[in-house]
Each structure stands twice: as structure tokens, then as C-alpha cells.
């Protein structure tokens with residue numbers, strides 16, 4: 716089977732072959748028509764393995780409920796499909812469908828107010844809520860090797876964001892579902908690495924754009940954010956770290 720050397724490149728493709736808009740029961744288009752970079756051509760064994768995972772009853776049920784929830788977020792009207800739920804509503808509905816009563820909120824200290832509001836909303840909707848601030852543990856940044864000049868507000872004590880502790884506390888508190896609110900890039904990566912309960916992301920951190928990173932993407936073809944497409948970065952290249 717033909718394979719591109721570059722890897723799977725779904726983002727370069729129209730997606731017609733994996734999502735053909737044809738009636739159920741009609742023969743699927745041949746994968747021979749798929750581009751060489753299509754993962755359906757490059758990784759048939761992985762796809763077969765993933766399909767097998769859905770045979771595990773708990774995985775199958777979780778996946779089924781996620782797709783049920785996805786479907787409930789649309790309404791078919793005479794004008795076409797309409798979206799009807801915000802992500803907060805979607806998160807609560809999905810948690811209820813899964814029988815989850817105890818939610819763990821891992822939040823950024825910069826979103827303390829939002830965390831309080833969200834916690835109340837969850838509680839008003841019948842959930843128990845455990846919440847953990849990213850600064851938990853009070854480990855100063857210099858303890859993990861930062862220079863004073865690399866801190867945001869030297870010479871004050873400046874605790875690291877501590878996603879490992881956030882994740883482990885949420886694991887220990889035996890929540891049913893962890894919900895991330897505004898963790899930074901990299902801190903969220905560590906959280907995912909250490910969290911052992913199902914987790915979902917309510918919002919990501921974007922300090923500049925009201926926690927809506929896609930705003931820059933939508934403006935990237937206009938002069939306002941065309942710099943995103945230009946080579947170059949503020950940060951020096953480092954050695955690859957394997958977690």
C-alpha cells in the first residue's frame with residue numbers, strides 16, 4: 716500500500732473519504748481513492764485495534780453517550796441545523812448521562828472568579844464539586860530552576876503552577892470527571908499526564924484573547940494576525956524533552 720513519507724495529513728484533505736455524505740447502507744467509496752497521506756491507508760492495523768476497543772462495554776457506552784450528547788447539541792429546523800447548547804451545558808449534560816455526580820475542577824489562579832462561578836453553576840445543577848487552584852503547594856519557581864529574571868513578579872514568592880498536584884488531588888478525591896479551566900500550555904500537558912480519571916476541557920488559557928485562541932486563527936488571513944503565518948518565534952529552540 717502506498718504511504719507518504721510525511722505522516723498522516725488529515726488537515727490537508729477535504730475529508731470526503733472518511734466522512735462521505737451518502738445514505739447508510741450504500742457502499743463506501745474505495746480507500747484506493749484516498750490520498751497516500753490518509754491514515755486509513757497508512758494505519759489500517761491501528762484503526763482495526765481502535766475499532767476493537769469499542770467492543771469493551773464501558774468504552775462502548777462512554778463513546779455512545781458522547782455521540783448521543785453530540786447529537787443533542789443540534790436541532791434540525793426548516794432552516795437547517797441549529798446549535799443549541801453552550802459548552803458548559805454540554806459538559807453538565809454529558810456528565811449526567813454518564814452518571815457522574817462528583818466533578819473535579821482544576822483551574823488556573825487567574826480564573827479564580829470564573830472557577831467560583833462555574834463551581835456554583837455545577838452545584839446548582841446537582842453536582843458535588845471539588846476544586847483545585849493551580850498554585851496549590853506553594854512551590855516557588857526558583858525551586859524548579861527558574862532564575863529570578865524569568866519570574867513574572869520578582870522578587871516576590873511566585874509559586875509554580877502545579878498541575879501534577881492538581882491531578883493527583885483530583886485523583887485522590889475520587890471525582891468522576893475532571894474539568895480543566897484555563898490551564899496554561901504545558902501545565903495542561905502535565906495535568907493530562909498525571910490525571911487518572913476521565914477529564915474534559917471547558918476552556919483553555921489565552922491571556923490575550925479572552926481565552927479564545929481561535930480568534931487569532933480567524934484573523935490570521937487578515938492583516939491583524941497575519942504574523943501567525945510568518946516564520947519565526949519569540950522562543951529559542953530547545954532540546955527535545957520526552958515526558
Ligand code: SF4
Pocket residue numbers: 724725726728729730731732733734749750752753754755
Ligand atoms: S482520514 Fe483520510 S480521507 Fe479523512 S481527512 Fe484524513 S486523509 Fe482525508
